[in-house]
Amino acid sequence: MATIQRKRLMPKSAFLVKKYRRGIRVSFTAICILLTLLFIMHVPSSTTKENISLNTGTETDGLNAFSGSSRSDYLLPFTDKSQHVIHPKDDGIKENAVMITLARNSDLWNLVNSIRHVEDRFNHKYHYDWVFLNDDDFTDEFKRVTSNLVSGKAKYGKIPKEQFSIPSWIDQDKLATTLKNMRDNNVIYGDSVPYRHMCRFQAGLFYRHPLLQQYNWYWRVDTDITIFCDIQYDLFKFLRVNNKMYGFILSVSEYEATIPTLWSTTRKFMKEYPHLVHKNNLMDYISDDNGENYNLCHFWSNFEIGSLDLWRSEAYDKYFEYLDQSGGFYYERWGDAPVHSIAAALFLDRSQIHFFDGLGFHHPDFLSCPVEEDIRLQNHCTCNPTRDVTWGASYFCTRKFFLTQNYALPPGV
Template sequence: MWIFAVEVVCLGTWILLSAMESHDEDRTSASSRVSSSTAATPSQVSRNVAATCTSALRKNSNTDSKVNGVILFLAGKNEPFFLSRTLPLLEAHFLVYFSYPVHIFHEDMPEQWQTAIRDAIPSACRVSFEDVGRFWRELPDGVTEKQLAAWMRTPPQRRYQGRGYRIMCRFWAGLVWRLPSLDVYEYYWRLDTDSYLTSHVPCDVFKLMQVNHCVYGYRSIRGENPRVVWELWPTFLKWAKAALSPAELAGLTGFALNASTKKYEGVMYYNNFELGAMKLKRHQLYHSLFQFLDTEEPRGIMRYRWGDAPIHTLAVETVMQHEGWKKCQFDKRFAGYMHGKR
């Protein structure tokens, strides 16, 4: 087993970063050490907290009081707005006041682009890059290129995103949370390459999550296009009936189905702006559900283009309700947030 270790000053502590070829299941990670005050009696209903920036959270914190958090991006090969707008806005409205590390997943990103990214966010206490191209070069076990092409040629699927997008959904829904590179962190903030913070972030969002004992943070809940969640709910139920108690299943059903029609409409947390504790995404129930959806028929991520948002919403809510953990809801106008190529 080869180990590469480097010590860096970030978050006011000496952090040992390891890149290991072995993926030991029993390794101890920072993600399992979130404050025990977030724990609760199992099978409670998750609690919603309004994300409010207090005067204490607005202060430019001393380095040694920062939360062990990281900002995550997945950058493709054609991201014109990422370098010209997203990163400069992140620097001007957040990082210059609250210096946190930024970790960027990519595929074969040129060194000159990595340098340009570092130059765009000089206030980040560290900028790291991780090539995850292997996930795009291989399909899930049991799915062939010929089979996937046939699925995408069916009339209902022709209008929707293709191979690369579906693998991206698979990546964010589950694969990313298994990566050893994230072991050292307790919290994450996921943003898209076209996520724009158009005004000042009024406080340290990681500390806001911590002081409120929240393990998930989101802006809004919306519905997905029913054509790209085809068979997701019945497939979830197959897993849930075996994995959850009747009370837990009833709670999830109440959350996921429309209160009036009692139908599943692809409920999802708006996850191109989301914060969370690593222990949430690495919870055994989260992993179990993703594994089931990824490997069992109908293999809807690749067949039907199930998005990462509705998948991770079912998984997040399952864990939240099982543990009785809190979630923070941010105002839709928080930091002037905008999304999309505009």
Template sequence: MGQARRGQHSPWSALLSHVCGILAVVVVFGLPLALQRFWPVLTYGVLKIVASAARPRSCFCPVDADGTRARRRDAIVLLVQKKRWTKLMNSLADLQAHFNACFRKDVLLFHNGDFTVADQTEVKKHYPLVQFHYLADGGKYWKVPPGLENRSAWGSTKGYSAGYRHMTRFHYKMVFEYLEERGYDWFMRLDDDSFILSCIEYDVFQFMEDNDHLYAWRLAQLEYRDFAKLLPEMADAHMRRIGAPMSHEMHSHYDGGQLSTASWDRWTYYNNFMVTRISWWRSRGIQQWLEMVDTSGIAYLSRVGDAPIQTFTRMMFM
């Protein structure tokens, strides 16, 4: 009783057979999709491990490296947090070994007060060209644009604090003003998880200037559409208002008709690692556009990121 006769399959055996068949189908058809999704991550991880293992301990300095002159004009900028101390120190170590030991640029670390005097002394002991710059909450460079103080009007704050939105504003507008006031002509933005893993044996800033380049970036990415909500419409309206033609590059990034959030292809500069000339961003036409973006409050009301704002600005005017 309860046992299957010889030659017959029990219900459990049949069920197991069906499950195995379903799993086989999932594996066969799902594996390509899984590889498509995770292959970039896997290859990036492998390449990063190989690059880290093969990184040189020091680099050749060209005989014409004039760090004393260049240091007065060029800055490397990082917005940092003490809780990411280990990443920051590793990033600074790679920067020093593979570029800055030769070219001796000012390294400006912007923070919100979480680095004590002792912390700053410790960092500068290893990297003397580092300067700490304090961005006070509510100060000129770290605050809400006028008219947006009522936070109830802001878009979802889940995962995107006021500090995050101040950071966005700092990178699309305020950093250029800050650096210009201190006499810098060029700046490179890095994050604390930006690692220069091989030698750069030429002055990046001098190369940009000698070749009349205004903007350099590491790679492009597809941005979340919500992180640029209404920005394409603003760009289109502004270009029509000032009577400027739409650039060929801008045309190449939306699907015909009128430029809009829906028609834009989401192509965006990854500006966490970039180099640019400050005076271009401080020119009158650019400032008028950025003031309009700032006044609109889209970085606060809709959580629009600094990367798409910077991308549209460059494509519109450069």
């Protein structure tokens, strides 16, 4: 009763104020609903979860205006334009490709970071398989952790003992002398036999593993790499469409003390098998005097992506067997990187080798970071461009690669 009485006694002016406020609330609610409907009508119906993940942040013309399926307005690095390549649109069809990692069980907690970088920056969109190889049995923990991180199928293989041990034709006394001499001269990994096993396996045996026979393309992922930028296109499709067989990010000079006879052995091979050397080869990248000497330039294989058919070819099969029988992987300390680089330069058409830019990459102790700020922003790169070593003029060879290919260098390089 008191409440009713108070309402009856409420002044007319107070009643009008209350009614006016109620009207404002109703009008405001109606306006909000109308704006929401207009916003929904304005948003394209094709927006997907993937597109949203690629367009985070404030939209800026030319930076975040591309969708997850169309690359028509995707900014290409200056180096890609110089190499006259095209970036194919994603058609939803995966290539016959795989990630490959050589690892031991003790590498697990370094490897998880590499896997996350590759998955977050690239493979979560494509779900390519991942093959892990080890000279021992993988532990259950290794399999549980890594299979939970990869978006494709995880496969685990053991390397045959004969592929990860000293070959029967190696003179053990000569090897022991080499190990001592290299240790005394502080040659990096010079006294390590396991490192020699790894180099020999990566050079000519990894692609022979049964788990890899079904694939055509591969990306070698090492246990301690970083990918700094979003990769906005399918790297494997890019290689196929542009007829590329081998791709790299960094190019450096090899330690001469590890390969004193690699080039002389290669020259003997070329003399015996001249028909296997491609007529349009890239000899001028690896030699400054028309093949008389090796200038030590090679593609750093800590990032290596390409066609498995290159290594399965007659030319490379014969070349690796020739090198292997010479004993240089053990009597010296031949790395897989110079061996692969020399082979790619000699056996491929020079146009089939590609320099990848815009990805951002680190493997101790070298770092690649795109020189163009708009590319770094577009690809959400987290690298410091002042630490980039790609275009160094002395120890690094990317500049040499561009000059021999008649590609224009990026502005400011």
